[in-house]
Amino acid sequence: MTRASLAGVLMLLVPGATLAQETDRLVRPNSLERSYIFARVPMDDLAFEAQLAPHLYPRRPDVWGTAADSLFWSPVTSWAVALTPMVRLRMMSTKSNPVRTPSYMPRPLGDWQFFRASVADPDAEKRLLGNAPLRLWALTVSPWAHHSNGQDGCLYTYQERGDDGECAAVEPPPERPTTNKLDGSFTTNFVSALLAYSYVPIPDDSGDALEIHRRCTYRFGAEWHPTGYLIGGIKDEQAEFYPQWQFVGGMEWLGLGGRLLLSGDVRLMSDPAPAPGTAAYTVEASWAPRRLSGWGFFTRYYRGMDYYNLGFLDSIEYLQFGLVWDAGSVEQLLLPEEVDLSGVSDPPPYDTHALLDGWLTRPLDGLCRLLH
DSSP, X not given: OHHHHHHHHHHHHHHHHXXXXXXXXXXXXXXXXXXXXXXXXXXXXXXXXXXXXXXXXXXXXXXXXXXXXXXXXXXXXXXXXXXXEEEEEEEESSTTOOBOSOEEEEOTTOEEEEEEEEESOOOHHHHHHTOXXXXXXXXXXXXXXXXXXXXXXXXXXXXEEOTTSOEEESSOOOSSOOBOTTTBOOEEEEEEEEEEEEEXXXXXXXXXXXXXXXXXXXXXXXXXXXXXXXXXXXOHHHXXXXXXXXXXXXXXXXXXXXXXXXXEEEEXXXXXXXXXXXXXXXXXXXXXXXXXXXXXXXXXXXXXXXXXXXXXXXXXXXXXXXXXXXXXXXXXXXXXXXXXXXXXXXXXXXXXOTIIIIITTHHHHXXXXXXX
């Protein structure tokens, strides 16, 4: 049973990998999720866990700049829309190896992504050679994201569903309730925004396709889970203990030819249940050998509120390890082949932005230069 289920998850991951391969010539400052399949220490009663996150692009930025508007002449902006039918699941190593309450996490209105690319060093010689470091901004906004588990039981163990279909307490609610993890109903809709900034050193021999083998990325984001927001919005009984405001900040470093990816994130939560506390921490390292075509190996340390639907009242601490797809895959930034920058002797002054290319980015760039 377990082997067959593992094979099924891998079969689901492969189409996701194929869909994403269509976009791996884009600049994606890692603002979207990856696909994973993994185990953890301590194992407890878990057989394996997986996250399936294929990203479908109805609209994508396929070229940064045109023949008359290269990013080495002036900053270039673009936008994209990504649809993500994400699923998380945990198979338990108990009788029949059940998959308990999978997390369904589609984003019906998609991720609206806005990009800006510019050179970090406007020195004329570097711009003419096409190897000036780059600055990449990406704002990802999800106006309607969903998270539910598709079960029809009551949320808490002290509740039972009555003849009218509503859940009511059959005993006095405890100060710290427990969730019904067998068939309890979990649902929420939320709005999210994530701002990512990347500093990208460019090699001297880029040609017309700049392969991104090195970069460092900063991420800052927020989620808001308003009560009753559209169909499937969070209900009052769940909102009493679920953090409706969540804020995340983190940093990511890509190096060693685009194969090694190191990242760390902190998630701060408002008014969570007493046990999990107000913060969750993630540290992750992944390695993607070139011969595996985007597949890689990863290990992750996680501590904080359980992110798996009905686990939001629990605090967990695990070391996770397994397979990841799109771990530091070599991204490419395309330049139009018609533009021959080497033949230009007097490029115009670069159009910088006081905020995006000035005081806001200089301290971030300084740390990135030290890391590279």
